[in-house]
Amino acid sequence: MIMKKLKVTTAIVAVALSGTMALSDGYGPFPVTLKGYSGDKTNTVSYSGQIARHVLEQSLKKLAGKGNGGGNAADLEAQMLSYFNGSDDDLPIIAPKSKDGFKIKQTSLHQISKGKNISGKFYDGAMPAWPGNMSGKDVAYNMIAMAAKSNKGFDADTGYDWAQLISKYTMGAMAYNQAVDNYLDEKLSAEKKPNNKPYKDGAHYTGKEHSWDEAFGYWGAAAHQHGFNPNKVYEIAKMKNQGAADKNGDGMVDLKSEYVFGPCYYAAAFDRSGTKSTNYTNTLFNAFLDGRKLITAAAGEALSDSERSQLKAYAATIEENWEKVLAEAVFKYAGSVYKDINKMKDLSGDDLNKAYRAYAKHWGELKGFAMAMQSGKSNLGATATKMNELMGFGPVTLNNSYVTGMDSNGNFVMDRKRSWSDYQLHMLKIQQMMVDQFSVKARVNDGLNDLQALTDKLDSASSAETD
Amino acid sequence: MDDINLIEFFLSDFINPKKRVFTGYLVLSVVLASLWLLFVKRQSLKSTFKKIFDRKILWSGSAKADYKLFLVNRVFTFFISPLLISQVAISTAIYMFLHSVDAFNQNVFASTPTSIIIALFTITLFVVDDFTKYVVHRWMHKIPLLWAIHKVHHSAKTMTPITVYRVHPLEGVLFSLRSVFAQGLVIPSFLFFFGNAVDLYTIVGVNILVFFFHATGSNLRHSHIDISYWKWLEHILISPSQHQVHHSIAEEHYDKNFGAALAIWDWVFGSLHLSENKGKVFFGLDTYESGKESRIKDLYLEPIYEIAKILKTFCIKLVSLLLNWLSLLRDLFLIQIKKNKS
Ligand SMILES: [Zn+2]
Numbered sequence: 063m064i065m066k067k068l069k070v071t072t073a074i075v076a077v078a079l080s081g082t083m084a085l086s087d088g089y090g091p092f093p094v095t096l097k098g099y100s101g102d103k104t105n106t107v108s109y110s111g112q113i114a115r116h117v118l119e120q121s122l123k124k125l126a127g128k129g130n131g132g133g134n135a136a137d138l139e140a141q142m143l144s145y146f147n148g149s150d151d152d153l154p155i156i157a158p159k160s161k162d163g164f165k166i167k168q169t170s171l172h173q174i175s176k177g178k179n180i181s182g183k184f185y186d187g188a189m190p191a192w193p194g195n196m197s198g199k200d201v202a203y204n205m206i207a208m209a210a211k212s213n214k215g216f217d218a219d220t221g222y223d224w225a226q227l228i229s230k231y232t233m234g235a236m237a238y239n240q241a242v243d244n245y246l247d248e249k250l251s252a253e254k255k256p257n258n259k260p261y262k263d264g265a266h267y268t269g270k271e272h273s274w275d276e277a278f279g280y281w282g283a284a285a286h287q288h289g290f291n292p293n294k295v296y297e298i299a300k301m302k303n304q305g306a307a308d309k310n311g312d313g314m315v316d317l318k319s320e321y322v323f324g325p326c327y328y329a330a331a332f333d334r335s336g337t338k339s340t341n342y343t344n345t346l347f348n349a350f351l352d353g354r355k356l357i358t359a360a361a362g363e364a365l366s367d368s369e370r371s372q373l374k375a376y377a378a379t380i381e382e383n384w385e386k387v388l389a390e391a392v393f394k395y396a397g398s399v400y401k402d403i404n405k406m407k408d409l410s411g412d413d414l415n416k417a418y419r420a421y422a423k424h425w426g427e428l429k430g431f432a433m434a435m436q437s438g439k440s441n442l443g444a445t446a447t448k449m450n451e452l453m454g455f456g457p458v459t460l461n462n463s464y465v466t467g468m469d470s471n472g473n474f475v476m477d478r479k480r481s482w483s484d485y486q487l488h489m490l491k492i493q494q495m496m497v498d499q500f501s502v503k504a505r506v507n508d509g510l511n512d513l514q515a516l517t518d519k520l521d522s523a524s525s526a527e528t529d
Numbered sequence: 530m531d532d533i534n535l536i537e538f539f540l541s542d543f544i545n546p547k548k549r550v551f552t553g554y555l556v557l558s559v560v561l562a563s564l565w566l567l568f569v570k571r572q573s574l575k576s577t578f579k580k581i582f583d584r585k586i587l588w589s590g591s592a593k594a595d596y597k598l599f600l601v602n603r604v605f606t607f608f609i610s611p612l613l614i615s616q617v618a619i620s621t622a623i624y625m626f627l628h629s630v631d632a633f634n635q636n637v638f639a640s641t642p643t644s645i646i647i648a649l650f651t652i653t654l655f656v657v658d659d660f661t662k663y664v665v666h667r668w669m670h671k672i673p674l675l676w677a678i679h680k681v682h683h684s685a686k687t688m689t690p691i692t693v694y695r696v697h698p699l700e701g702v703l704f705s706l707r708s709v710f711a712q713g714l715v716i717p718s719f720l721f722f723f724g725n726a727v728d729l730y731t732i733v734g735v736n737i738l739v740f741f742f743h744a745t746g747s748n749l750r751h752s753h754i755d756i757s758y759w760k761w762l763e764h765i766l767i768s769p770s771q772h773q774v775h776h777s778i779a780e781e782h783y784d785k786n787f788g789a790a791l792a793i794w795d796w797v798f799g800s801l802h803l804s805e806n807k808g809k810v811f812f813g814l815d816t817y818e819s820g821k822e823s824r825i826k827d828l829y830l831e832p833i834y835e836i837a838k839i840l841k842t843f844c845i846k847l848v849s850l851l852l853n854w855l856s857l858l859r860d861l862f863l864i865q866i867k868k869n870k871s
């Protein structure tokens with residue numbers, strides 16, 4: 063009897079173990095496949111440059127909130143630019159930083175990677191979502207200058223929250239753009255970065271291996287999060303679960319492989335809220351993983367046409383779902399702005415100012431993500447035009463005016479007014495647009511949620527009886 | 530579809546408390562009818578039973594046609610209803626429209642106690658729904674094109690609770706649209722002005738007022754059990770007997786009692802007729818050729834022919850009117866030319 067029980071227990075343990083084994087199938091390590099390589103490296107996975115850029119972005123976001131209303135503008139702008147343009151000096155990591163119960167291994171940029179910047183990898187096409195007819199990169203410089211002059215990153219007159227605008231925009235203009243418009247696009251062609259040659263002279267990884275890894279790095283997932291519940295991924299990004307993050311158990315979270323950054327964090331955040339019907343986190347992770355396995359399996363030979371078309375199918379999955387995550391973000395924050403306006407309608411004095419600050423924060427996220435969507439591979443065309451029109455250049459402020467453009471001196475013009483409920487209508491339309499154009503499913507903060515629920519409850523067909 | 534599904538498909542209304550023919554309501558109707566016959570009409574138990582389950586009524590040609598229409602219409606609804614405009618589409622459009630009117634303040638009544646919001650919503654929904662039923666029903670009688678369709682319902686010579694399904698599919702479509710519009714107006718308006726506390730008081734998942742309408746014998750309006758109310762109450766609620774008057778063949782009963790649950794609309798708009806104790810009321814249409822009321826094919830196709838005929842006459846009238854106008858114009862033109870010459 064005891065033996066039998068023991069056997070069963072062993073079987074259960076074995077199954078459980080094999081279960082964890084399967085789940086720990088992370089992104090790497092992957093062996094060297096490069097033909098003729100004679101060095102001693104054994105793992106080809108490398109994307110520390112992308113991690114460095116995520117850290118630059120998060121640090122930049124922190125700095126954007128450090129203005130004191132003009133006094134420190136010049137210094138602060140120079141400091142922010144050193145993170146945006148990169149620096150020869152080793153910059154301290156301003157965020158993410160260790161906190162109680164969540165120890166981070168690295169404290170300075172060079173511990174991750176040297177010589178990295180944001181500006182060199184930033185979308186520089188047209189950016190009609192922002193006033194002033196500037197290119198994508200100039201918009202970022204404009205935001206940085208404005209943030210440095212502001213008081214704690216906030217401009218009450220225009221309603222701009224610079225930290226949110228800069229960070230969300232960068233998440234698209236750098237990470238999303240580089241991944242979908244560069245590494246998962248041009249660099250998947252037969253000619254560029256072939257798999258039978260090193261990525262660059264002296265490298266131990268092939269052209270395709272490294273291109274794919276760089277895209278993965280921009281996505282910002284932890285290498286070991288394969289099969290994780292989105293809550294766990296979310297907790298890692300929020301620095302609430304060191305146990306889940308610390309894969310190698312050294313008591314520290316290694317930003318280079320164990321932490322979750324922006325784009326992936328938002329995927330997890332949507333999977334765990336709203337309708338809870340999405341699976342962006344794992345869909346993207348698996349597409350990245352399957353693509354990398356395919357490249358590794360090619361064993362250092364150039365990829366065949368069929369292999370490349372399979373790889374492109376994975377890339378398409380990544381691109382489509384990444385875009386959806388951004389659209390979910392636009393949907394969510396349009397809903398937040400809608401709700402914030404309802405709150406503000408009932409308030410006055412200090413309470414109103416507080417609510418207005420929260421509203422501006424949400425609007426900054428909304429705008430930042432809308433701009434992120436517009437810095438990908440495809441021009442969103444009429445959808446972008448319509449979305450920019452509905453959102454406006456700025457939020458409707460406390461006196462109902464809003465930014466309508468930029469004059470020749472670079473000052474924001476606010477020469478029109480709009481009612482708050484009219485602006486709420488715009489938010490509902492933006493949400494509907496995200497549903498119609500991008501089929502968003504998580505739908506956090508759905509402005510039409512109550513309407514839908516009540517309609518479902520009533521079921522009009524039942525009262526169709528005649529007499 | 531296997532057998533079970535097929536049975537469920539056709540008979541689902543009998544187990545759905547949102548429907549009038551829900552078994553529970555039917556049982557209550559039998560109870561009510563018995564009480565009425567036993568204690569008000571002072572009839573014996575035996576004759577009460579005989580009257581309620583009268584074979585001549587339940588198996589008349591007219592009733593059998595009802596049963597067939599019930600089944601066939603079920604199939605029609607299945608194919609037509611997905612094509613109709615959805616409730617959500619209308620609600621959303623109206624909800625958005627409310628945002629665009631600056632004079633309207635969202636959540637302006639949101640601080641109203643929740644129980645009052647729910648009561649108001651429950652009543653408003655019921656009243657608006659009932660009023661639109663009155664209006665559309667009135668149109669069905671007054672507009673020749675619609676009367677051609679509604680005649681099918683009035684052709685019943687005997688009535689059973691299933692007679693509620695004796696309607697042409699086109700009437701079904703009209704009434705579905707009416708319901709979609711009525712609710713599509715009330716739901717977004719309440720949400721906009723009262724906020725998300727809006728909800729419905731329900732019993733077994735049904736609007737409590739609808740539940741009472743059905744539980745108090747809505748099935749008996751299509752029957753030969755002429756339950757009537759006090760005169761004052763018949764100004765407020767339509768009694769079974771009043772709806773039987775609506776189905777009466779007698780000329781003095783034409784175009785009376787269009788109301789569904791509430792009699793108020795008939796009272797206000799002058800179409801109210803109280804129940805009377807003048808003996809048996811005959812149901813049907815005196816213009817209908819005898820026997821037609823039990824022929825399925827006629828019931829479905831006759832309205833179509835009649836609509837075609839009405840439209841044809843209308844077109845002919847329109848063309849001749851246009852021709853008249855043209856000749857008038859020509860005459861005026863000629864007169865003008867003559868004048869110019871002289
Ligand atoms: Zn009737």
Ligand SMILES: [Zn+2]
Nearest residue numbers: 529666679775
């Ligand atoms: Zn009628």
